[in-house]
Amino acid sequence: MRSLEELKLSLRKFAEERDWDQFHSPKNLSMALAGEAGELLEQFQWLTEDQSKNLTDQQLLAVADEIADVQLYLIRLSDKLGLDILAECTRKIAINADKYPIEKSKGKSDKYTNI
């Protein structure tokens, strides 16, 4: 599929066909998403930072699976809440640009959101 929009419609159909909407409250979806984020973490937990930059094919595939799972739940959650992910990201990047001016942020990590 070629866009978040297409994925959204595909996931909507997927849930409808299986009668899964009953489980997909935003609360539950936030849990499922965080569970997948935890599985993503587990791929990296015993690797050094350098190793995490040089994954084997097998490791990369496992990571790709978890990245997809997080993305799919994020799309599903946003759909249920009527949010447009791209618009929210665009809004957030502008906030971050304000919060972390280039001159003051250069080479420094902020504890919380460094993106």
Place this chain on the structure above:
Amino acid sequence: MRSLEELKLSLRKFAEERDWDQFHSPKNLSMALAGEAGELLEQFQWLTEDQSKNLTDQQLLAVADEIADVQLYLIRLSDKLGLDILAECTRKIAINADKYPIEKSKGKSDKYTNI
């Protein structure tokens, strides 16, 4: 911005300008992503499922912020690993369709990945 691709380029520039690539190992980005997924959870933790379907404007904005944060780190992580999120999602949906055939999955929640 109108696509994950545009967001990816924007985040790349954002990190370069601030000399933040040094912090953005896949390992570290997986942690940041999971931290944001935790913040997303916190928005919903004391709400009932019904309340989570009927957020106030203020609650929805807070949730939208966290969704954007998760998405931005997911894009950044995928970029660092050379993964195409849309391709991985398409691949994963096909796997899930195989794993959860409509007839057998109807109305049943699977403990792990229900999407």
Place this chain on the structure above:
Amino acid sequence: MRSLEELKLSLRKFAEERDWDQFHSPKNLSMALAGEAGELLEQFQWLTEDQSKNLTDQQLLAVADEIADVQLYLIRLSDKLGLDILAECTRKIAINADKYPIEKSKGKSDKYTNI
């Protein structure tokens, strides 16, 4: 074992015997702990709140496994940092009592720390 202290010594020996100290940096242990917290979440994600209060024996055992995993990593992390968990908890309860005076907090959930 009858105390966190005994568990701590047991885990220390466990890691030493397997030469696992090399993996147990506080950073890595925080990831492993969050990964287990994610697995704990997964046990509950499709249950209603009522169902979560009435687990089957099988569900309870699966939950108990994850609770133990979180506890073991918490002990290991605290040991590596030289922190006394009971002392830190006692300190934190005092802070919380101050932060949430009975009269003002009665029946109200706070978004972040409600304990």
Place this chain on the structure above:
Amino acid sequence: MRSLEELKLSLRKFAEERDWDQFHSPKNLSMALAGEAGELLEQFQWLTEDQSKNLTDQQLLAVADEIADVQLYLIRLSDKLGLDILAECTRKIAINADKYPIEKSKGKSDKYTNI
């Protein structure tokens, strides 16, 4: 306080006095716990492994706060489920000893539970 048992009773009283039991379903507590595990992660996400072993006093205090939060929710969750944390940990250590025999596990990290 000098034991998990004392902390459990103290937290029980704390919740009763504030009429917070209504929020403390196991499902909700698993979310709160994972949220705190996420905050713990955030303390370490931009640190190198070496830096995580040499925290400043200020960093250590912030980490100690999050460790306490995770522990308090773990106690509360276990109390609600009627589980004895120490007994579950003892049981789990025996399982892990079986799963990771010394000779086969020496110096090797397992992706999932390395404790």
